[in-house]
Amino acid sequence: MRMLVPAILVLLSLLVAPATGPTFAAPARDTLVYVADISDMISLDPAVAYEFSGILVAQNAYDTLVAFEGEDLTTLKPRLAQSWKITDAGSTWKVTFTLRQGVKFSTGRPLTAKAVAFSFDRVIGLNKSPAFLFKDVAGLKEGDTKALNDRTVEVTLPKTASPQAFLSVLTFTVGAVVDPDEAMAHATGGDRGEAWLRNHSAGTGPYVLERWDSESRAVLAANANYWGAKPKVSRVVIQHVPESSTQKFMVESGDADIAANLTPEQARELTGKADVKVQKGRLLQLVYVGMNAKHAPLDKVQVREAIRWSIDYDGIVRSLLRGEARKVQTIIPEGLFGFNASAPFQANVARAKALLAEAGLPNGFSTELLVPTGPAPGGVRWADVAAKIQSDLAKSGIKVTIKETAQAQLLNIYRAQKGQLVMILWGPDFPDPDGNVTPFTDYAAKSIAWRNQYEDATAAKLAKQAALEPDPAKRKALYKELTDRILHQGPYVILYQPTTRFALRKSVQGFVWNPMAFAEFKTVSK
Amino acid sequence: MSRYILGRIASMGLVLLGVSVLTFFIAHVVPADPVLVALGEHARDDQIEAYRKAYGLDRPVPIQFVTYLGRLARGDLGVSIRTRRPVADDLGEFMPATVELGGAAWLVALLLGIPAGILSAVYKDRIFDHLSRLGALAGASLPVFWLGLVLLGIFYYRLQWFPGPGRFDIVLSPPQVRSGLLVVDAALARDGAALRNALGHLALPALTLGLFSTAVIARMTRSAMLEVLYQDYVRTARAKGLQERRVIVLHALKNAMIPTMTIIGISFGSLLSGAVLTETIFAWPGLGRYATASAVSLDFPAVMGVTLVVALLYTVVNLLVDLIYARLDPRVRYG
Numbered sequence: 078m079r080m081l082v083p084a085i086l087v088l089l090s091l092l093v094a095p096a097t098g099p100t101f102a103a104p105a106r107d108t109l110v111y112v113a114d115i116s117d118m119i120s121l122d123p124a125v126a127y128e129f130s131g132i133l134v135a136q137n138a139y140d141t142l143v144a145f146e147g148e149d150l151t152t153l154k155p156r157l158a159q160s161w162k163i164t165d166a167g168s169t170w171k172v173t174f175t176l177r178q179g180v181k182f183s184t185g186r187p188l189t190a191k192a193v194a195f196s197f198d199r200v201i202g203l204n205k206s207p208a209f210l211f212k213d214v215a216g217l218k219e220g221d222t223k224a225l226n227d228r229t230v231e232v233t234l235p236k237t238a239s240p241q242a243f244l245s246v247l248t249f250t251v252g253a254v255v256d257p258d259e260a261m262a263h264a265t266g267g268d269r270g271e272a273w274l275r276n277h278s279a280g281t282g283p284y285v286l287e288r289w290d291s292e293s294r295a296v297l298a299a300n301a302n303y304w305g306a307k308p309k310v311s312r313v314v315i316q317h318v319p320e321s322s323t324q325k326f327m328v329e330s331g332d333a334d335i336a337a338n339l340t341p342e343q344a345r346e347l348t349g350k351a352d353v354k355v356q357k358g359r360l361l362q363l364v365y366v367g368m369n370a371k372h373a374p375l376d377k378v379q380v381r382e383a384i385r386w387s388i389d390y391d392g393i394v395r396s397l398l399r400g401e402a403r404k405v406q407t408i409i410p411e412g413l414f415g416f417n418a419s420a421p422f423q424a425n426v427a428r429a430k431a432l433l434a435e436a437g438l439p440n441g442f443s444t445e446l447l448v449p450t451g452p453a454p455g456g457v458r459w460a461d462v463a464a465k466i467q468s469d470l471a472k473s474g475i476k477v478t479i480k481e482t483a484q485a486q487l488l489n490i491y492r493a494q495k496g497q498l499v500m501i502l503w504g505p506d507f508p509d510p511d512g513n514v515t516p517f518t519d520y521a522a523k524s525i526a527w528r529n530q531y532e533d534a535t536a537a538k539l540a541k542q543a544a545l546e547p548d549p550a551k552r553k554a555l556y557k558e559l560t561d562r563i564l565h566q567g568p569y570v571i572l573y574q575p576t577t578r579f580a581l582r583k584s585v586q587g588f589v590w591n592p593m594a595f596a597e598f599k600t601v602s603k
Numbered sequence: 604m605s606r607y608i609l610g611r612i613a614s615m616g617l618v619l620l621g622v623s624v625l626t627f628f629i630a631h632v633v634p635a636d637p638v639l640v641a642l643g644e645h646a647r648d649d650q651i652e653a654y655r656k657a658y659g660l661d662r663p664v665p666i667q668f669v670t671y672l673g674r675l676a677r678g679d680l681g682v683s684i685r686t687r688r689p690v691a692d693d694l695g696e697f698m699p700a701t702v703e704l705g706g707a708a709w710l711v712a713l714l715l716g717i718p719a720g721i722l723s724a725v726y727k728d729r730i731f732d733h734l735s736r737l738g739a740l741a742g743a744s745l746p747v748f749w750l751g752l753v754l755l756g757i758f759y760y761r762l763q764w765f766p767g768p769g770r771f772d773i774v775l776s777p778p779q780v781r782s783g784l785l786v787v788d789a790a791l792a793r794d795g796a797a798l799r800n801a802l803g804h805l806a807l808p809a810l811t812l813g814l815f816s817t818a819v820i821a822r823m824t825r826s827a828m829l830e831v832l833y834q835d836y837v838r839t840a841r842a843k844g845l846q847e848r849r850v851i852v853l854h855a856l857k858n859a860m861i862p863t864m865t866i867i868g869i870s871f872g873s874l875l876s877g878a879v880l881t882e883t884i885f886a887w888p889g890l891g892r893y894a895t896a897s898a899v900s901l902d903f904p905a906v907m908g909v910t911l912v913v914a915l916l917y918t919v920v921n922l923l924v925d926l927i928y929a930r931l932d933p934r935v936r937y938g
Contacts, residue, residue, distance in 0.1 A: 104774050116892065319883050323768050327767050332767045506645055516645075
């Protein structure tokens with residue numbers, strides 16, 4: 078007993094002691110603290126990273142030949158390549174890049190055309206998650222990228238690949254240029270430096286990776302050899318904070334400058350606070366309901382059209398999502414080249430009933446809606462969106478049974494073509510309309526059209542034609558024709574395009590969210 | 604005694620085997636595909652097949668299990684499907700944070716729970732007893748998730764007495780890693796500022812995690828003490844004219860600790876399960892977060908690894924508790 082009281086006092090003093098000293102430092106003016114759930118970070122090697130947080134880091138440590146800047150994903154901007162041209166070489170496409178002069182890697186070595194060829198071949202050779210963008214989308218093999226001289230790179234693409242889509246792919250981390258000497262100096266067992274680049278960087282980007290502690294933080298420091306304007310903050314700490322309430326506390330107390338995963342309610346609570354502001358970010362995801370086109374009565378175009386005319390889209394966006402989304406009804410999201418703003422559908426029970434009667438179903442029918450568990454993009458639960466659809470469809474006489482299933486299990490059913498109505502989301506793999514159009518329209522691509530058993534030879538042909546069209550004006554016209562066709566013929570109810578939101582300290586300026594789900598910290602100041 | 608311990612170690616092996624069989628087969632009857640979770644919705648069939656082959660998931664489950672056991676016998680826990688690193692490396696990285704948090708929470712539970720239980724029993728039905736019982740009721744019934752957020756909201760956000768989430772200040776560099784336990788590393792490095800920083804970060808999560816066990820231990824100590832305090836030998840001790848403090852500490856407490864020890868052992872399990880939520884709220888990079896992320900992504904090798912390590916810890920703790928019984932109670936003899 079004599080020992081217990083002092084022991085308690087010691088414990089309590091240990092607990093309270095830290096509060097009395099200035100040990101806990103607030104972030105300095107030249108350090109930006111970005112809090113987010115980064116549990117998906119598994120590698121920071123641009124040839125391997127294919128997760129949101131890994132891409133966020135790699136996009137800031139590496140440069141690509143071309144880039145989309147800020148929110149605009151329609152205008153390609155020069156980055157490491159000063160200029161580029163696409164030429165029709167008969168049986169192939171040749172894409173030739175002229176590199177910017179005077180660019181150095183963070184290691185101090187100069188950027189050369191050979192480094193570009195090495196980096197592209199490395200992606201294909203390592204064959205990790207993002208490799209399909211080169212191998213399948215662009216049809217590239219090792220050796221197809223050649224250094225013509227120190228500053229000229231030539232990429233040979235097969236005629237089956239779209240040069241425009243290839244350029245879009247190049248804006249993504251898979252197109253990052255890695256210092257070959259640095260990578261190979263750390264190579265083990267033929268891994269071309271993969272193990273080392275998992276938690277080190279060797280790029281030309283505005284930042285270098287200072288450290289990465291798994292499930293804890295990644296720290297970026299300004300690259301002293303950066304070729305462009307010096308970044309405004311010299312250190313960026315990307316701190317892992319999985320719980321959004323904790324993120325909110327941190328940004329409110331000034332321990333974090335930007336919080337990335339707030340719920341819509343939390344963002345609303347912050348509105349009007351003196352030190353914090355809320356900023357929206359666009360996403361390229363589409364939340365949609367797929368309708369199995371071979372499952373009666375969904376095989377009838379009128380029935381699918383009746384479903385589209387039954388849903389109260391504005392209600393979903395305004396009431397359910399409280400404006401955290403945009404009403405989009407075509408298969409290319411807003412922000413991508415070829416976006417078609419046409420949104421004719423709204424809740425019209427009379428029209429839906431008439432269409433059902435035309436299909437021989439005047440009394441409606443019963444069907445099953447498969448939805449994932451957990452939260453949907455935009456901050457509501459999937460089940461809540463499903464309940465709204467259920468009540469909307471009931472008004473037209475369509476009786477829906479909601480089946481809530483874990484996403485992994487739902488995908489098993491969906492991929493096996495066994496769904497009736499399936500609610501899920503889709504985001505393109507690369508910022509080009511083909512990243513959505515081929516999956517949504519080409520049955521042979523074994524993606525979304527296949528899962529919904531939608532075989533439309535005309536749509537598939539148009540998709541291929543649009544993908545390969547090098548002239549932007551003609552390409553745009555082809556996408557207009559195709560998206561208009563799918564809008565009414567296709568097996569999809571596109572519900573909405575969600576937005577995301579960030580809480581920022583008032584002093585933070587220049588933060589722009591790229592809809593491909595990353596931000597370039599070099600423009601941010603505080 | 605040593606024969607007893609050897610026997611127990613052998614039975615621990617059987618327990619671990621049983622746990623691995625159960626976990627393995629439960630994990631494999633889940634009607635979802637870990638490969639799809641790992642590769643995402645966009646994966647093509649050939650990619651899925653290649654992945655399945657690379658991780659041996661294309662073979663029948665019993666063969667997968669035998670292969671797993673064979674590797675396990677060589678100390679190989681396999682490669683995580685999610686992080687694509689050896690599970691042993693992952694465990695080595697995340698384990699120390701949880702050991703530090705769990706250890707601190709256990710300390711909180713012991714240092715608060717046992718004295719509170721004793722004082723409650725000694726001052727039965729007085730104001731301290733009522734307050735302590737109320738506290739114990741609250742501690743046992745408040746959800747960890749809620750408690751963590753409230754503590755964070757009050758002591759970090761409002762009063763700013765404690766630092767924010769994580770194990771160390773965001774803008775500072777933690778001490779050089781030796782043991783992985785930041786408090787220990789800071790102490791070894793004789794870095795007072797780092798020690799205060801690490802302790803400050805540890806306080807709220809340790810309190811959050813430890814409060815449930817504190818409550819359970821306090822209640823158990825109280826009831827055990829009450830039972831003992833009315834025993835004849837205690838009355839005899841008092842009749843002999845011993846000081847009340849000596850009666851309580853030397854005579855009553857030692858016997859009251861026997862049932863309490865069981866609870867202390869069991870509370871280790873609740874600390875591990877509570878660690879998942881505590882680590883989420885306080886952004887604590889530990890095993891709990893790793894286990895959750897692995898389970899959600901159906902990462903079998905990682906789930907197996909975590910389960911085996913936790914089962915091993917649990918059995919070791921239970922063995923230690925049993926050995927302590929023998930020290931406390933002369934009637935208990937092993938061997």
